[in-house]
Amino acid sequence: MLKNMKFKTSAFNIQGLLKTDKKQIVLVGKSNVGKSSFINTLANQKQLAKVGSNPGKTKSINYYNVNDEFYLVDLPGYGYSKMTKKEKENTSNLINYYIENNQNISHIFFLVDIRHKPTENDRIMYEWLLSKSIPFTIIATKADKIGPIKREENIIVIRKTLFAKEDIIPFSSEKKINVDLIEHMINSDS
Ligand code: GTP
Ligand code: MG
Numbered sequence: 001m002l003k004n005m006k007f008k009t010s011a012f013n014i015q016g017l018l019k020t021d022k023k024q025i026v027l028v029g030k031s032n033v034g035k036s037s038f039i040n041t042l043a044n045q046k047q048l049a050k051v052g053s054n055p056g057k058t059k060s061i062n063y064y065n066v067n068d069e070f071y072l073v074d075l076p077g078y079g080y081s082k083m084t085k086k087e088k089e090n091t092s093n094l095i096n097y098y099i100e101n102n103q104n105i106s107h108i109f110f111l112v113d114i115r116h117k118p119t120e121n122d123r124i125m126y127e128w129l130l131s132k133s134i135p136f137t138i139i140a141t142k143a144d145k146i147g148p149i150k151r152e153e154n155i156i157v158i159r160k161t162l163f164a165k166e167d168i169i170p171f172s173s174e175k176k177i178n179v180d181l182i183e184h185m186i187n188s189d190s
Contacts, residue, residue: 029111031077
């Protein structure tokens with residue numbers, strides 16, 4: 001578990017982005033993949049970040065201060081069909097601006113659902129991550145929902161669909177699979 005995690009602030013637009021010299025570790029992925037749950041699991045707190053059974057729960061960039069040392073940053077998900085075109089545009093502009101204009105992002109966790117083939121938007125996200133010089137890790141969430149053999153099979157499919165060379169780490173907030181490993185990565189990267 002990450003020590004002393006506290007909510008800092010939310011940014012709904014560019015003016016609201018936090019001005020800070022602290023390092024930031026960022027979560028990206030489609031709506032409902034489990035980004036906010038990932039934050040809660042690492043914090044070992046049930047309701048630090050709002051989690052929803054419907055996609056589109058997180059609507060702002062949310063900063064969580066970890067031990068006064070760095071920030072974990074939760075982003076709104078993409079691919080949520082009920083958002084209006086304007087809302088989608090605003091969200092993607094904000095995320096783009098945040099990442100493009102930030103020297104302090106030390107790592108990005110890219111979350112995909114272990115049960116499903118990555119979507120076209122996931123492919124675009126992956127290509128975009130490759131084009132940045134920021135270290136990133138691909139996480140396959142909700143690993144508790146399938147057995148260990150299927151997990152390995154699905155990870156192969158995910159890697160093929162993304163044309164990814166990187167390792168993909170199965171993860172579960174529900175069953176705390178690989179939480180220690182992620183924590184270790186965060187602590188050595190922040
Ligand atoms: P947005 O804020 O809409 O982008 O979604 P999100 O990526 O933050 O997803 P969130 O953490 O809100 O989780 C979405 C749903 O998936 C919730 O019902 C969670 O309880 C569930 N969920 C998240 N992680 C896991 C997991 O590891 N296992 C299982 N079984 N369910 C999970
Ligand atoms: Mg969320």
